[in-house]
Amino acid sequence: MYFRLIRNDIVKSKVITFTTMIFVAAASMLVSLAAILIVNLTGALDMLMTKAEAPHFMQMHSGEIDRERLKSFAEENDKVEEYEIVEFLGIDGSQIILGDNSLSNSVQDNGLSIQNEKFDYLLDLDGNIINVSDGEIYVPVAYMKDKTTEFGDKAVINGKEFTVAGFLRDSTMNSSLSASKRFLVSENDFAEVKDLGSIEYLIEFRLNDFSKIGEFESEYASAGLEANGPTVTYTLFKMMNGISDGMMIAVILLISALVVAIAFLSIRFTLLAKIEDDYREIGVMKAIGLRLSDIKKIYIAKYVSIAAAGSILGYILSLSFQGMLLENIRLYMGESENSSFALLLGIIGILLVFFAIVAYVNFVLKRFRKISAAQAIRYGTSQEKKAGTKRFTLNGNKLLSTNIFLGIKDVLARKGLYTTMLIVLVISSFIIIVPQNLYNTISSKGFIQYMGIGDYDLRIQTTISDKTDEIVNTVESDSSVSKYTVLTTKTFKVKTNNGTEENIKVELGDHSAFPIEYSEGRAPVSEAEIALSALNAEEMGKKVGDIITLVSEGNEKELTVTGIYSDVTNGGKTAKAVFSDSSANMMWTIICVKLSDTSLVDSKVSAYTDKFDFAKTSDIDEFVSQTLGSTISSVEVASYTAIAVALVITILVTLLFMKMLVAKDRYSIAVLKALGFTNSDIKVQYYSRAFLVLIVGIVLGTLLANTLGEVLAGMLIASFGASTFDFTINPVRAYLLSPLMMAVMVLLATMFGISRAGQIKISQHIKE
Numbered sequence: 164m165y166f167r168l169i170r171n172d173i174v175k176s177k178v179i180t181f182t183t184m185i186f187v188a189a190a191s192m193l194v195s196l197a198a199i200l201i202v203n204l205t206g207a208l209d210m211l212m213t214k215a216e217a218p219h220f221m222q223m224h225s226g227e228i229d230r231e232r233l234k235s236f237a238e239e240n241d242k243v244e245e246y247e248i249v250e251f252l253g254i255d256g257s258q259i260i261l262g263d264n265s266l267s268n269s270v271q272d273n274g275l276s277i278q279n280e281k282f283d284y285l286l287d288l289d290g291n292i293i294n295v296s297d298g299e300i301y302v303p304v305a306y307m308k309d310k311t312t313e314f315g316d317k318a319v320i321n322g323k324e325f326t327v328a329g330f331l332r333d334s335t336m337n338s339s340l341s342a343s344k345r346f347l348v349s350e351n352d353f354a355e356v357k358d359l360g361s362i363e364y365l366i367e368f369r370l371n372d373f374s375k376i377g378e379f380e381s382e383y384a385s386a387g388l389e390a391n392g393p394t395v396t397y398t399l400f401k402m403m404n405g406i407s408d409g410m411m412i413a414v415i416l417l418i419s420a421l422v423v424a425i426a427f428l429s430i431r432f433t434l435l436a437k438i439e440d441d442y443r444e445i446g447v448m449k450a451i452g453l454r455l456s457d458i459k460k461i462y463i464a465k466y467v468s469i470a471a472a473g474s475i476l477g478y479i480l481s482l483s484f485q486g487m488l489l490e491n492i493r494l495y496m497g498e499s500e501n502s503s504f505a506l507l508l509g510i511i512g513i514l515l516v517f518f519a520i521v522a523y524v525n526f527v528l529k530r531f532r533k534i535s536a537a538q539a540i541r542y543g544t545s546q547e548k549k550a551g552t553k554r555f556t557l558n559g560n561k562l563l564s565t566n567i568f569l570g571i572k573d574v575l576a577r578k579g580l581y582t583t584m585l586i587v588l589v590i591s592s593f594i595i596i597v598p599q600n601l602y603n604t605i606s607s608k609g610f611i612q613y614m615g616i617g618d619y620d621l622r623i624q625t626t627i628s629d630k631t632d633e634i635v636n637t638v639e640s641d642s643s644v645s646k647y648t649v650l651t652t653k654t655f656k657v658k659t660n661n662g663t664e665e666n667i668k669v670e671l672g673d674h675s676a677f678p679i680e681y682s683e684g685r686a687p688v689s690e691a692e693i694a695l696s697a698l699n700a701e702e703m704g705k706k707v708g709d710i711i712t713l714v715s716e717g718n719e720k721e722l723t724v725t726g727i728y729s730d731v732t733n734g735g736k737t738a739k740a741v742f743s744d745s746s747a748n749m750m751w752t753i754i755c756v757k758l759s760d761t762s763l764v765d766s767k768v769s770a771y772t773d774k775f776d777f778a779k780t781s782d783i784d785e786f787v788s789q790t791l792g793s794t795i796s797s798v799e800v801a802s803y804t805a806i807a808v809a810l811v812i813t814i815l816v817t818l819l820f821m822k823m824l825v826a827k828d829r830y831s832i833a834v835l836k837a838l839g840f841t842n843s844d845i846k847v848q849y850y851s852r853a854f855l856v857l858i859v860g861i862v863l864g865t866l867l868a869n870t871l872g873e874v875l876a877g878m879l880i881a882s883f884g885a886s887t888f889d890f891t892i893n894p895v896r897a898y899l900l901s902p903l904m905m906a907v908m909v910l911l912a913t914m915f916g917i918s919r920a921g922q923i924k925i926s927q928h929i930k931e
Contacts, residue, residue: 179822182815183433183466184473189808190426191477191516192484193419195509199485200412200492202508206499207492208405214290214497215334216282217400218367219376222383223251223343223392225363225626226748233366236386242370242379245281249365251345252276252357255776259346260319261302261312261327267772270779270786272343274360275320277353282369285347286332290497293331293347300325301347304332304495305339305793321359325352335365335395337495338403339793342393361626363392373397381663390654390666391748394736407793408492414598414801415488417875418808421590423516425812427523428587432819434462434527459528463521470520474513481509491797566844570851580824581852585860587816588905592864594809595901597872598802604876604891606795611787615670615696615730615737617677619646620764621756622786623771625778628749634775638756643767645759648676652737653747656714660704664714667699668750669738677755683707684726690742694726699736715744806904814908817853821916824849846917853913854906861902 211217230248237246252275256266259273266273278285284292285301293301300318307313307330318325325348336343348356366389370379376396384390448458492499499505563571574581604610611618623634631649638647650672657667674686674694684707687694693713695705705711705724713720722740730737758764764782771780788795825832835845873890892898 179433179437179819180465180469182819183430184469184476185815186426186429186812187470187473187516187520188477188480189811190419190423191474191513192480193415193422193477193808194512194516195478195481196484196488197412197416197419198508198512199481199505200408200415200488202501202505203485203489203499204405204408204412204492204496206501206505207496208401210290210498210500211286211332211337211404211496212334212397212401214292215284215286215332216369217334217397218283219370219373219397220368220379220383221335221395221400222366222388222390223363223395224366224389225361225750226389226391228364228366228389233388236383236388237368240379240382242372242375242382243368244371245369247279247281247283247367249276249279249283249367250353251343251363251365252353252360253363254320254360256779257772257776258321258359261306262316262318264311266311268768268781268785270342270781270789272779274343274345274363275348275353275356276345277350278347283335283365283367285345286334286497287329288332288494288497290332293329295328295347295349297349297351298324298326299328299349300352301329301331302327303344303346304330304337305344306330308491308494309792320346321356323352323356332495332497334404335400338406339790340403340406342790364389381659381665384656384666385664391750392654393668393750394666404496407797410794411488411797411801414601414798414805417597418594418801418805421594422808422812423519425587425590425816426516426520428583429816429819430466430520430523431527431583432816432823434466434524435823437462438530459525462528463524466524467521470517470524474517477516478509478513482506488800491793564847566840566847567851570848571855573848574852574855580827581856584816584820585856585863588813588857588860588909589864589867591809591813591816591905592861592901593868593872594805594812595905596865596868596897597876598798598805599896599901600868600872600890600892601876602795602798602802603893603896604889605791605798607891608784608787609891610791611783615679615728615739616783617674617679617755619677619755619757620761620783621758621767621771621780622783623754623756623775623778623780624751625775626749626751627777628752630775630777631752631754634754634778637771637774638754643758643760643763644756646676646757648673648755649752650674650755651752652750653744654750655744655747657703658712658714658719667713667738668736669693669713669740671740671742671744674739674741677757679728681726681728684724687725687740690740691722692725692740693722694728694739695724696730696737697727698730699738700724700727702736715742715746717746806901810904810908813905814912817909817912818916821849821853821913822919824852825917825919849917850910850913853909857906857909861905865898 228248233246233248237243253272254274256269256271256273259266259269276285278293278295287293287301288304295301300320302312302318312318312327314327314329316327318327331345331347333345335341336345368379370376376398380394380396449455608618616622623638625631625634631651635647635649638644650670652668652670654666655669656664659665675688678686681694682697684694693711695703695711700706703711707724707727709724710721711724713722720742722742726739728739756767758767764784768780768782771778832845869890869892876890
């Protein structure tokens with residue numbers, strides 16, 4: 164019996180049934196996708212870190228190195244399981260040609276390495292440790308992704324030819340957030356070109372117990388060992404590898420949560436519409452003594468079928484789309500060992516959606532108790548109380564046409580009815596605007612403030628201290644340069660709260676020339692002041708006004724923390740000061756340049772690159788693009804997905820709502836027709852209702868997106884070092900194109916939704 168009833172009902176209301184199933188499918192698909200992506204990302208990341216045996220602690224170092232002292236430290240420290248010193252041969256990008264492409268414009272520190280003996284292995288795309296032969300070179304997978312080179316190409320490094328034998332995954336330098344990239348060559352080839360570049364050392368340790376990494380860092384710093392370079396730990400390696408895809412998954416999670424909420428609201432729409440259609444029949448069933456539970460079973464059976472079909476369709480769709488969304492994860496990290504578990508978790512996700520929908524339908528059907536059999540049989544529709552518009556009368560209206568006035572009055576009189584559609588439109592606006600604003604923010608030039616970088620055009624970076632004056636003299640005499648400053652990064656010892664010492668990287672120079680945004684306080688201006696990055700401040704337990712003790716030129720120097728800023732470079736752990744110091748080794752110097760004419764950027768990059776072959780000259784826009792490129796790309800995919808989902812939701816919900824409204828208003832429409840209103844008049848009234856709700860929904864959605872949405876996006880950005888966050892909004896997209904797209908969807912949906920209003924007969928719906 165139930166099968167026949169369900170079949171007949173579906174045939175009778177194909178559009179509503181299909182639309183409801185699409186909503187369930189969309190919700191199930193997104194929940195399943197989020198589960199599959201999370202499990203695959205964590206599994207693939209763990210697999211990469213495990214197979215490569217990533218170091219727990221890496222100290223990069225330029226300059227002289229005392230191998231015996233490091234060996235003694237490692238042997239005497241009971242926390243150390245293994246250690247090794249890896250040579251990284253830095254090669255200028257202009258001296259690296261892959262196929263037909265040069266890396267002269269690369270902002271990465273590219274270099275050659277040999278395969279490690281103990282841990283931190285470089286893996287091929289099958290996850291195996293690479294054994295490279297003479298004449299072969301394995302290229303970082305990032306250069307495969309951007310199509311710089313492909314398998315079998317000829318590579319020329321400082322005049323020596325290699326064959327690209329494959330691509331490598333590097334657990335420490337995979338991410339675009341990592342400033343360096345390792346190319347793998349054989350020991351013989353490395354020895355042959357070793358004198359043609361600059362050697363940097365990667366001092367790496369694996370510990371017996373990673374939970375003691377903090378203690379180990381303090382012990383390394385206290386021992387006064389080599390530290391002329393960034394310090395990176397296992398946790399940061401994992402974060403940098405996972406951040407790009409993690410942000411995309413986070414956006415999808417947000418969208419899926421909102422779509423599930425909309426799915427419930429939409430089911431409520433369709434259920435109420437169906438109850439309105441069947442109002443008289445429900446009254447008859449109650450009048451003849453049919454039990455309430457039996458009436459509910461008829462409706463529950465239908466929605467169980469719809470929920471089951473939608474959930475299965477959603478799972479199939481999630482399997483179809485997972486390949487595209489997992490492509491980046493598989494390329495950079497490989498297959499997850501948990502892939503089968505991911506599919507199981509996806510099934511669990513859709514089962515949760517299914518049971519939640521069935522429970523919700525059962526909850527909504529409780530309103531059957533309030534249906535009066537007598538009123539249902541007499542009127543054939545529910546009778547609503549309208550209140551709150553006594554002062555809003557037609558004879559007092561002088562501004563609006565009669566039809567628009569009646570449409571607006573109906574919305575104000577039945578606020579509860581229109582609230583559901585309003586909530587859906589608010590959520591749809593939120594879904595469109597937040598990912599879009601997040602993408603605009605991280606892809607904008609202004610985002611460099613979250614990288615601890617000011618607003619300038621060029622950065623010239625060198626690690627050779629006695630060459631700095633040559634660059635400065637050239638820049639100072641260049642008439643196209645409007646402003647410049649020199650910032651030198653050095654490593655110092657800092658006293659911690661428990662009395663131990665740690666290394667801290669401090670950028671010295673004039674920080675007022677190209678100021679950055681501070682989440683708290685201001686930039687340092689005197690020699691007794693210092694500003695800390697957000698992660699450093701948090702780790703050290705410092706806030707604005709606190710004192711930190713630095714060891715400079717053999718003496719302790721007390722500095723007052725004047726500001727805390729966001730930074731996603733060098734692991735997010737940096738500091739800024741203006742004092743002078745000649746004792747600490749220079750890690751690098753950056754000359755920041757502002758041009759009087761930004762159209763000269765490309766030519767100046769080329770000219771300075773040719774002149775200063777010992778330095779790296781970068782267009783700051785290109786620097787940001789290459790550093791955050793993978794993250795920007797992932798968020799862009801998520802933002803376009805969000806727009807598509809939101810627009811589909813808007814048109815489907817509006818269609819359902821208008822069909823429900825017409826079913827509910829059959830008596831009112833018949834009365835209006837009897838009074839002489841034409842079909843066109845009635846349609847205008849419905850259009851005015853829809854657009855009033857749309858306008859309010861867009862305004863509220865935009866306000867919510869720029870408040871709560873900004874907070875949620877800030878939480879994402881904070882995960883890699885930014886403590887303060889403001890949206891960079893594209894007003895044309897956010898405030899013109901997005902509302903316009905939604906308006907078009909609402910117009911189309913309203914047009915189809917009210918198409919049957921003109922077919923309502925006066926004689927059938929006006930009862931004496």
